[in-house]
Amino acid sequence: MTKYLITSALPYINGIKHLGNLVGSMLPADVYSRFLRQSGENVLFICATDEHGTPAELAALEKNQDVETFCTEQHEIQKNIYSRFNLSFDQFGRSSSEHNLHLTQHMCKKLMENGFIEERIIKQVYSIDDGRFLPDRYIVGTCPHCGYEAARGDQCENCTRVLDPTDLKNPRSAVSGSDRLEIKDSKHLFLKLPMLEKELEKFIDEHEAEWPIVVTSIARKWLKEGLRERCITRDLKWGIPVPCDGYDGKVFYVWFDAPIEYIGATAEWADKDPETRNYKNWWYDTKDVRYVEFMAKDNIPFHTIMFPATLLGVREPWKKVDYIKGFNWLTFYGGKFSTSQKRGIFTNQALDEFESDYWRYWLMANAPENSDSSFTFDGFASMINKDLNDVLGNFVNRVLKMTASKMGARVPEKFELQDIDKLFIENLSKRISTYTRCLKDLEFRKALVELRAIWTEGNNYLTEAAPWTVIKTDKNRASTILNLAINIIRLYAVLSAPVIPATSEKMMSLLQIEKPDYFWPKEGKLFEELSKLSVGKEFSVPENPLFQKITQDRIDELCEKYGASV
């Protein structure tokens, strides 16, 4: 049977991520993983923090911490936030793990043996006062073309010309501002991507028909422009040491070791139960694994070109990706999320404002699948109020309260179904199969439109069946309708669980189901699905609605707080 390996792009360690990061990789990967698990599939969902590189070192410096302590702390902070978002990682690892170190070094050695690595001497800028080599973008100076004074070493933001740090006039360190810089020769390893170009092209060809356009078009663009040798090492302390003579004080560049951590994290997972788990069953010489990656569009070149190049070049049967789900950007009021301008919402702030399901629902319903999409508090509030409160929350509430008040807080008896019931079940069945297909195809926005329609069907049914009227003349008939309605609540809990798992649990607990099963309904078996609750079983009458409405005052307050231009 096919096993599903799911990875989400690794969030970088240097600070708490915002909502855009969440919706572009981890959250949709979670929804998909949950859906597959509920469908009875064998799923391994892997993520980790990406910890190496200069930004991490500098962030640690700013906090007066050594970089390892900093990363350990930040890893815990992020891990905690994601668990509050109910992201169901099987493993949330760290790219600084032992496993990743060994795997990365192994990959490098194999690449060398196979002739895909060459050594080059390059000139690097060294800052005497900072005591370190500086990456290009941490050198600032005056642009030789336009005279802009704060041009960076890799590109002038004013005239957009690509620069070399040595082009800059009056160069200085962006870290300390010091101008005591010198240029030193430094040995580095380069991955010879051009040698793998044909194979990569074939790799992309094989998946062209299936992959989203945003993914293949970015990959094609790189191939079209021609691949160049890429430097895979850096003059840094923090990272995975290069296992070669003469490379003391050098580590691998983050883009090289970060994706390998997908494998590393799987090995970390296997360590927890070595008797039954083996990471190679998922990654090495497998025939039964379907591997799906989730990422935002900036990560696509690394996952379509660089990482496959590594895995191809080692000449070992490592599992390569089968499907890539790429996302565009989520914007904040049409503009970018911006840390320095205090625009946008970070994941920890989001959780302080609302329960995770509010965010999960909105983000998935508005996932930037085909183009960038924009977050606004107005849009957020109106969708939460309408879909979660009025449609779903109210349905649960009205059914349970009505049943309790008319016939007591127990699942009422079911008698013969009438046409109206059968028609409803038929409609529901169609919608569920559409919903299921959308989830399978990773069409999240469409899936959520369908989920909402499924919820609406319930309200529709109640209106048509009108148990509050029927009960006056035919108690058995009213009992049947309400029996069905309560069973629908259970079914909704199951169907909603990939997206809003915490709410699903609440619904199950209202029905006093101790060990709820969330098995996905089978095609054509809806009658059975709607008969799972035993007659006479007690349920709880909700004291509070499942959700709370977001008022206009609250919206105004949030706009103010998060720098939304109203």
Next chain:
RNA sequence: CGCGGGAUGGAGCAGUCCGGUAGCUCGUCAGGCUCAUAACCUGAAGGUCGUGUGGUUCAAAUCCCACUCCCGCACCCA
């Protein structure tokens, strides 16, 4: 001529690959219901699908051409 994405009723989107009566959600208006959170259900109004009154076609939101405007690609950050 830098690269990429976009332009569809008041708002947000689908439809564009594979031409054939313009669809969904919100909002608005009217009606129904009264079990429920002033919630639910039904119906209606509202668009010449950025521009050229451009080309192909019996037929174009959809294919081709030209143009306009918007948004990313610059600290932070995905």
